Amino acid sequence: xxxxxxxxxxxxxxxxxxxxxxxxxxxxxxxxxxxxxxxxxxxxxxxxxxxxxxxxxxxxxxxxxxxxxxxxxxxxxxxxxxxxxxxxxxxxxxxxxxxxxxxxxxxxxxxxxxxxxxxxxxxxxxxxxxxxxxxxxxxxxxxxxxxxxxxxxxxxxxxxxxxxxxxxxxxxxxxxxxxxxxxxxxxxxxxxxxxxxxxxxxxxxxxxxxxxxxxxxxxxxxxxxxxxxxxxxxxxxxxxxxxxxxxxxxxxxxxxxxxxxxxxx
Amino acid sequence: xxxxxxxxxxxxxxxxxxxxxxxxxxxxxxxxxxxxxxxxxxxxxxxxxxxxxxxxxxxxxxxxxxxxxxxxxxxxxxxxxxxxxxxxxxxxxxxxxxxxxxxxxxxxxxxxxxxxxxxxxxxxxxxxxxxxxxxxxxxxxxxxxxxxxxxxxxxxxxxxxxxxxxxxxxxxxxxxxxxxxxxxxxxxxxxxxxxxxxxxxxxxxxxxxxxxxxxxxxxxxxxxxxxxxxxxxxxxxxx
Numbered sequence: 001x002x003x004x005x006x007x008x009x010x011x012x013x014x015x016x017x018x019x020x021x022x023x024x025x026x027x028x029x030x031x032x033x034x035x036x037x038x039x040x041x042x043x044x045x046x047x048x049x050x051x052x053x054x055x056x057x058x059x060x061x062x063x064x065x066x067x068x069x070x071x072x073x074x075x076x077x078x079x080x081x082x083x084x085x086x087x088x089x090x091x092x093x094x095x096x097x098x099x100x101x102x103x104x105x106x107x108x109x110x111x112x113x114x115x116x117x118x119x120x121x122x123x124x125x126x127x128x129x130x131x132x133x134x135x136x137x138x139x140x141x142x143x144x145x146x147x148x149x150x151x152x153x154x155x156x157x158x159x160x161x162x163x164x165x166x167x168x169x170x171x172x173x174x175x176x177x178x179x180x181x182x183x184x185x186x187x188x189x190x191x192x193x194x195x196x197x198x199x200x201x202x203x204x205x206x207x208x209x210x211x212x213x214x215x216x217x218x219x220x221x222x223x224x225x226x227x228x229x230x231x232x233x234x235x236x237x238x239x240x241x242x243x244x245x246x247x248x249x250x251x252x253x254x255x256x257x258x259x260x261x262x263x264x265x
Numbered sequence: 266x267x268x269x270x271x272x273x274x275x276x277x278x279x280x281x282x283x284x285x286x287x288x289x290x291x292x293x294x295x296x297x298x299x300x301x302x303x304x305x306x307x308x309x310x311x312x313x314x315x316x317x318x319x320x321x322x323x324x325x326x327x328x329x330x331x332x333x334x335x336x337x338x339x340x341x342x343x344x345x346x347x348x349x350x351x352x353x354x355x356x357x358x359x360x361x362x363x364x365x366x367x368x369x370x371x372x373x374x375x376x377x378x379x380x381x382x383x384x385x386x387x388x389x390x391x392x393x394x395x396x397x398x399x400x401x402x403x404x405x406x407x408x409x410x411x412x413x414x415x416x417x418x419x420x421x422x423x424x425x426x427x428x429x430x431x432x433x434x435x436x437x438x439x440x441x442x443x444x445x446x447x448x449x450x451x452x453x454x455x456x457x458x459x460x461x462x463x464x465x466x467x468x469x470x471x472x473x474x475x476x477x478x479x480x481x482x483x484x485x486x487x488x489x490x491x492x493x494x495x496x497x498x499x500x501x502x503x504x
Contacts, residue, residue, distance in 0.1 A: 083497075131454075131458070135451050135454055138447075138450070138451035139451050139452075141447070142447045142448045142451055145444055145447050145448075146434060146435075146444065146447075146448055149435070149438045149440075149441070149444050150437065150438060155437060155501055155502075155504060158497075158501045159434050159437070159498060159501050159502070162430075162434060162494055162497050162498050162501065163434060163448060165494070166430055166452065166491075166494050167451070167452065170451075173455075
C-alpha cells in the first residue's frame, strides 16, 4: 500500500524519467539559495563579536560538513534498501554518492583548516571532531576502493553496501563528538535541542546555504544516478526510448529544450 | 556437520546443533593452526620485530621511549592483526570448506563468531602474551603492565572482529593487498586511539579506567554486531 511508491522508484525507467524532471527543481533553487545565502552571509550579516570578519567561512564550512554527514546517511540507507530489497536503482543511488560525499568532506576539512589557522593558531589538531571527520573521508575512500575492486557489479554493490552500513556508526560519533568530549571545535549551535545559539542575522543565511547545498547534492546525485543506471542497464530495451525522450523526441517531453547539465552522457 | 536428528530429542536440538557445530569448527581450526604453527606465529613475530624497530630507529633514551611506547605498541599490534587476517578465510574459501559451512543449515552468524574467536585466540592472544617483554624494551614501568595487558586484551578482540569484516569483504577480490588495510584501518582507529591512551595513562601512572571501559565497550560491541556483517560479507564473497 504505502510501499507502492517505493517499489515504483525501483523501476529503472521510472526513476530515470522522474529524476530528469526533478533535477531542474533542485538545481535552480540550489543556485538561488546559495547566491542568496552567500550575499546574506558575506555582505549583510554583522561581523562576529570575537572573530570579526573571519567567521564568514562558516557559510561554506558548516553546510559542507552537514552535507558530508547527510550524504553518508543517504548512501548507507540506499545501500541498505538495495541489499534488503535487492533494488538495482537503490544500489545505483548508493554508487553515485561517495564521490560527492568525499568532496564535501574534503571541502569541510580544508575550510576548517583555513579557519583554524587564524582562530586557533593551528591548521590541524587531533581532537575528536576533526579526527572523526577525517575518518569519514577515509571511509568514503575505502568504499570507492572496495567498489572498484570487484569486476561483477552485483557483488560490488552488496559488498560495498555492507561496508557502508558498518561505517554509518561514524556519523553519530562525528555529531556528538563535541558533546561527549572536551573538544577544541565548538559545540553545536544549530542542530541541537533548544533554540539555536547563533544570532538570527547570521543564522538565516546559514540556513539558506544549508538548504542550497542540499538541493545541490540532490541535483548532482540524481544526475549521477541516472548516468549510473544508463551504465548498468546499457543492454536494456528501455534505454532507447529513454534516450529518445532525453533528446526531446516526439514521444515525450513535448519540445522542451534539453539542458546539457541534465543530459546523462 | 549436523548431528543425527533423534525425534525423541527436545526442540532445543536446533540450538544444540549450533553449539555442536561451532565446537567442532573451533576444534578443527585449532588443530589446523597448531599443525601449521609457523604460519600462526608469523603475526606475533611481526609484532615483535616492528615494535622493536622503534627503539632501534630512535635514540634509545628511556624517557623518549616511554613517550612513543603507546604508539609503537599499538601500531605494531594493529599491523600484526592486519597481517593475520589472511589466515581467517582465505584457505577455507579456496578449499570449499566455507561454502559447506554456509550450506549446512546451522546459523552462519554463530559459526562466524566461532571462527573469529579462534582467530583471536591464535593471533590476538599471543600478542598479549608477548607484550610484557615488548613493554619492557620500550621502557614502560612494571606498574603499568596490568593496564597495558588489559588494554591489549580488549583491543585485540575488537581488532579481530573488525578485521574479520574486512577479511570477509575482500575475500572475493583478487589483488586485495592494501584494500584490506584500507577497509579495516578507518574502522580500527577508535581502538587504536583508546588503546594508546590507556597505555599512555598507565605509563604515566594515572588511572586508565576510562579508556579501559571504552575499550571493553568496543570489544563487546564489535563481538556482538560484527558477526552479522562478517556473515553477510562472506556470503557475498562466496557467490
